[in-house]
Amino acid sequence: MNLKEADKMYIGNTFRRYDAVFKKGNGAYLTDVKGRKYIDMLAGVAVNLLGYNDADVNRAAIGQIKKYIHTSNLFYSPYQVKLAELILRNTGGSKVYFANTGAEASEIAFKIARKWGILHKRGAYKVVSMYNSFHGRTIAALAATGQKKFHKYLKPLPPGFIHARFNDIKDAAAKIDSKTAAVFVEPVQAEGGVNIPEKNYLEKLKALCARKNVLLMIDEVQTGLGRTGRFLASAYSGVKPDIITLGKGLGGGFPLSAVVVSKRLEKVFTYGDHGTTMGGNHVACAAGYAAMKKISTEKMLKSVREKGRMLLGGLKNIKSPLIKEARGMGMIVGLELSKPLAGALAAEAFKKRLIINACRENVIRIVPPLIIGKKEIGRAVKIIEEALKGMEG
Ligand SMILES: Cc1ncc(COP(=O)(O)O)c(C=O)c1O
Missing domain, CATH: 3.40.640.10 (Type I PLP-dependent aspartate aminotransferase-like (Major domain))
Known part of the structure; x- marks a missing residue:
């Protein structure tokens, strides 16, 4: 029995799990048992403020x-x-x-x-x-x-x-x-x-x-x-x-x-x-x-404000009929879609090695670790843009 089957057999069914088993986390990245590396913008549901392995x-x-x-x-x-x-x-x-x-x-x-x-x-x-x-x-x-x-x-x-x-x-x-x-x-x-x-x-x-x-x-x-x-x-x-x-x-x-x-x-x-x-x-x-x-240092808080602006700005710049609004405060950002496709977008992003979460059927919630780098933010915005493009047709 593999882990997926054992999980189904022994664990009460209240969570829909992402289709990956992770072996290690580092900073804003998670690596699965097949060696695939994901940018994690869910961070244990807004828990891993300093990422993995601080x-x-x-x-x-x-x-x-x-x-x-x-x-x-x-x-x-x-x-x-x-x-x-x-x-x-x-x-x-x-x-x-x-x-x-x-x-x-x-x-x-x-x-x-x-x-x-x-x-x-x-x-x-x-x-x-x-x-x-x-x-x-x-x-x-x-x-x-x-x-x-x-x-x-x-x-x-x-x-x-x-x-x-x-x-x-x-x-x-x-x-x-x-x-x-x-x-x-x-x-x-x-x-x-x-x-x-x-x-x-x-x-x-x-x-x-x-x-x-x-x-x-x-x-x-x-x-x-x-x-x-x-x-x-x-x-x-x-x-x-x-x-x-x-x-x-x-x-x-x-x-x-x-x-x-x-x-x-x-x-x-x-x-x-x-x-x-x-x-x-x-x-x-x-x-x-x-x-x-x-x-709690001002340096950390300032970097959150800066990176939050970058993330929100990047999402606002995406031209897609599927986006209704991007909104946020620091590093809690929501992407509201014009259709109930948030689950589908999260699944597409996951295939492209980005972890985001649908908190409503039409809203994606993005809560990265506060230490995430600008490079990862840029890459994540690109992945979301590509995923949306693929869903437009
Ligand atoms: C604003 C707020 N309050 C309370 C909770 C409940 O926290 P927990 O899941 O640790 O019980 C959450 C969880 O997401 C939350 O977002």
Whole structure:
């Protein structure tokens, strides 16, 4: 039985896999067992910020593995403290709670919002999130996710999750009432089609939340950690949220997520309110600290902005009737097609050794490692152009 057959036999069928088995990764490249080299512009779904085989991340992870891998949160962790301090310095938050995944970070954010609502807003418990959002795959995170397709087999959903239109302050205002504890929003809707907010959207949302005494919680799981060319995408707006969720590349490729709370919320959770066996694991925090030290430098962030402009500019220059719009912020870029052909385009690109992803049937999402070179960006744009040409006829 080969790997493909064994996978079908033993693994539950929830992922459509790309047709390749990789033997090694290096920088922005993956090489498969047949020796074919791919430019990876999916990066483990926006996780591998420093690409594959970053020497510093490897050294940090291996160094920690040789000491101990896991002791649980009942004991002190030097790397949790180092990483938390670095996160707070770069986000302006006051305290960090570690977890394992983005979905779990969403859950923690809801729990803090609900407890805050009970303590400070006469039992307010509702969370207003946006249509087309994505906040993870647990039941409450999916209830917040504003896409019907995810709700189909989960009813009844937990109560208190309300949706408003993204980019529409009036709708957000209409959906907030006296029982609303928090608004939850992505600074760029990632899975939902790389939707970029209008100028001042977050500022207006923050002002609305302040007026209505509602917490503003920003989901930076995909947009944070340098992805958009700032440590946080929300930093472009200058908005200081009450809660920030982080995940994806936070552990340098190991499972790690975090919830960052502002000063006014730092006493909401007390002993026993949050727990996790694995969250903030030593190896994940050691690797994550090595990764975050590199990602948070102005040099790195500037290069992300520059290369992001190059990638977006290259895509905008492609002349094809199949392209409706190229849009992006730093190195999260979406290519909206005029037909539902994103899956077909990703498959064509893959044949030409470029890994990109269809996040909607008509939108390609491009989230390369932040360290990708200009040469690889140029090559990727060319491949997409050629692939589209082949599909036009
Ligand atoms: C904005 C956002 N929030 C939350 C999540 C969920 O993260 P995870 O898959 O680690 O649970 C994702 C995953 O893609 C995401 O993009």
